[in-house]
Amino acid sequence: MIFNELLKTSGEWLKGAGPDHEIVISSRVRLARNLQGFRFITKMDADERKRCEDLIRKRILESGVVPETRYVELMDAEALDRKLLVERHLISKEHEDARHPRGVAIGSGEALSVMINEEDHIRLQVLQSGFQLRDAHRLANEIDTKLEEGLDFAFSPQLGYLTACPTNVGTGMRVSVMLHLPALVITRHIEKVFQAVSKINLAVRGLYGEGTEASGHFYQISNQVTLGKTEDEIATNVEQVIPTIVNYEKRAREDLMGKDRLRLEDRIWRAYGMLQAARIMSSDESMMMLSFVRMGVHLGLLPQLKIETVNDLFLYSQPAHLQKLSHAAMDPSERDIKRAEYIRGKLNGKK
Amino acid sequence: MKCENCGKRDATVHLTEIKKGAKQEIHLCEPCASEKGLPGKAHFSISDLLAGITSASQSKKGGREKDVQCPTCELTLSQFQSSGRFGCPDCYTTFKDDILPLVEKIHDSSQHVGKVPNRVSAEVTLQKDLRNLQVELKRTVKREDYEKAAQIRDQIRILEEKLKGAVAAEPPAPPAKAKPKKSGESGKKGGA
Ligand SMILES: [Zn+2]
Ligand SMILES: [Zn+2]
Numbered sequence: 336m337i338f339n340e341l342l343k344t345s346g347e348w349l350k351g352a353g354p355d356h357e358i359v360i361s362s363r364v365r366l367a368r369n370l371q372g373f374r375f376i377t378k379m380d381a382d383e384r385k386r387c388e389d390l391i392r393k394r395i396l397e398s399g400v401v402p403e404t405r406y407v408e409l410m411d412a413e414a415l416d417r418k419l420l421v422e423r424h425l426i427s428k429e430h431e432d433a434r435h436p437r438g439v440a441i442g443s444g445e446a447l448s449v450m451i452n453e454e455d456h457i458r459l460q461v462l463q464s465g466f467q468l469r470d471a472h473r474l475a476n477e478i479d480t481k482l483e484e485g486l487d488f489a490f491s492p493q494l495g496y497l498t499a500c501p502t503n504v505g506t507g508m509r510v511s512v513m514l515h516l517p518a519l520v521i522t523r524h525i526e527k528v529f530q531a532v533s534k535i536n537l538a539v540r541g542l543y544g545e546g547t548e549a550s551g552h553f554y555q556i557s558n559q560v561t562l563g564k565t566e567d568e569i570a571t572n573v574e575q576v577i578p579t580i581v582n583y584e585k586r587a588r589e590d591l592m593g594k595d596r597l598r599l600e601d602r603i604w605r606a607y608g609m610l611q612a613a614r615i616m617s618s619d620e621s622m623m624m625l626s627f628v629r630m631g632v633h634l635g636l637l638p639q640l641k642i643e644t645v646n647d648l649f650l651y652s653q654p655a656h657l658q659k660l661s662h663a664a665m666d667p668s669e670r671d672i673k674r675a676e677y678i679r680g681k682l683n684g685k686k
Numbered sequence: 687m688k689c690e691n692c693g694k695r696d697a698t699v700h701l702t703e704i705k706k707g708a709k710q711e712i713h714l715c716e717p718c719a720s721e722k723g724l725p726g727k728a729h730f731s732i733s734d735l736l737a738g739i740t741s742a743s744q745s746k747k748g749g750r751e752k753d754v755q756c757p758t759c760e761l762t763l764s765q766f767q768s769s770g771r772f773g774c775p776d777c778y779t780t781f782k783d784d785i786l787p788l789v790e791k792i793h794d795s796s797q798h799v800g801k802v803p804n805r806v807s808a809e810v811t812l813q814k815d816l817r818n819l820q821v822e823l824k825r826t827v828k829r830e831d832y833e834k835a836a837q838i839r840d841q842i843r844i845l846e847e848k849l850k851g852a853v854a855a856e857p858p859a860p861p862a863k864a865k866p867k868k869s870g871e872s873g874k875k876g877g878a
Contacts (some may be wrong), residue, residue: 371775378759378773454771476801483803489775490806494789495798497775501789504778506800563795 337405337441338416342659345650346423346445346462351642353465357633358581360513360553362468363424364475364570367498367507368457371487375499376435376452384436384452391451392438394485400478401442408438415664418655424462426450447478454499455507457482466577468510472570475508495562505562510573514580517552517630518587525554528580532556537573551622551649556580588634603631607640610648611682615668616675621652640682648678689714756780809849816845 348361369375373387392406409417409430420426425448426439437452450458459482461475489497495505503509519525532539538557556576558569591599606627610616616624629645631637650656652674658665661673689697690713697713753762759773763781766772778785790796819842826835 369775374759374774375772377769377771378761479801480804483805487805488803490803491775491778491798492802492806493797494778495800497772497778499771501770501772501785502792504789505793505795505798508800560793560795562789562793562798565800569800 337407338412338419338659341419341423341441341445342656345647346425348424348446348462348464349646349650350464351646353463353467355577355581356465358515358584359466359577360515361462361464362466362471363460363462363511363513364468364471365461365509365511366457366459366475366479367455367503367509368459368479368482368486368496369489369498370456371489373456376454376456377499379435381435387456388436388438388451391449391457391486392440394482395440395449398481398485400481401447403443404440404447406438406440408436409433410436410438415655415658419659422650422653422655425460427453427458429453447474449478455503466512466581468512468570468574468577472510472566476566502559503561506564506566506569508561508566508569509557510570511555511557512573512577514554514556514577514584515552515626515629516554516580516584517626518591519584520552521591522587524583524587528554528583532576532580535572535576536560537576551626553626588630592634599634600636603627603634603636607631607637607682610678612679613675615671616678617671618652618654618674621674621678622649625649625652644681648681652678687713754781754784812845812849816842816849819845 353359353362370387370390373379373383376384379387395404396406407416407420409426417426417431420439421428421431423445425441425445427450430437430439430450430453433453435452437450439451440447440449442448446462448460448462450460459475459478461471461478463471463474491497496507498504498507516525516528519528529539536559538559540555540557541553556573558573561569564572606624610621610624610628625645625648628637628640629642629649632640632642632645651660654667654670657670657673657677660677665673687697689695753764755762756773756777757780758776761773761777763784766777766781772778772781786796819838823835823838823842826832826838
């Protein structure tokens, strides 16, 4: 089954490669499209949804947009498998929870995913490792053009691609970059980043966490405006701000290493020790500890540890992944035990 | 998540504000929200904001008596106000007057300048070809080359058929810059 196959490796975007990958985790471009002649999701009956899904699925598979595209019909998928897809950033939470005919096409390496019948009929996503926004944009655009050859997208010369929500109308494009900014959080400079970014009309949101303090120090920067600018301009707006933030984080790391090295080392080694020794570990705690360890590896403080191992631990210590690995449904407290055990195993010699 | 005002209680009121086209999220607890004159229980979202803007634009124009309804999907304007989601592509045409100011507020623009599907750009090309043929037709008629004119008229008819097909498949859109009326006239003149 596809889910077990997915479970074997992490997606390409988590490989820890690509430009500036110590700080830029991934670059993502998402396009929203709808079919002319169909109503939007909220107004469709089950039959129309099914026809819409069939039509788009057929087009994706016949167009060969990406080799080895696999299709998952989410109506038939188990709850745990749907959660697995959310944790791998292949579908949205809304898509997981919906109760109508819908699906997702997944390209090889998980760089491409196309959600069908989400808020819009088509939500095409390209996810790349590191700072590769141009590449992600080029690929998304190519795939869109191929799909369009066989599908009639709802489009108006004035308002562009018509979407279910007016916040996406126009290009239908959302560009986002995921950043790991632990040093800016420690040095309390992260607020300044938020202020600077929101001044130029971009959104910042914490990742993985519910609250304002993003657990694991991951932040996502994305465009808000989708109309009145070309796709290139939108990508450039986001792209331009990234090097500044990356340098800011690098400087904050150097600063900590210079002024407060022992304290930083202590923090990182404590986190590492905790991960190696704990018997019960919540998801928030592991995210935080792994975040310090990740920074430690990049600062050369933990030479024995590979960054791929750390990246994998982020992925596999999530609830659905843990349960899939153990072939069992577990409640949160059972998961905390399993999580600690899994991380210990990976860090203590179990290569 | 803690309330952004008092920092003590959990935030249960989530408000999205738009200032100068930039969306801003505010998270408050119920006591703080009601202190600020915001209804506590309700969960604010982008759709509430959309609804607010839409009815404001409506009342500015003196209000509308009847709820407008989309003929294709039967969504009403007030339903859009509460959900923030359209029911079909035609809604953009149906609610155009209410939507354009809203779109302007969100994006600081109401004109798409990005990618155009090939199918649509093909139509734009067809329209251009058609206009060129019509100019040529005029010229041939002027120099009384009726044989040539008949040929051109056949070509025009074929293009017009093609264009009709393209337009039928086309989503409802605000009138483009092409002026089919005018070209129809010149076609008639050629026939006279
Ligand atoms: Zn409060
Ligand atoms: Zn409608």
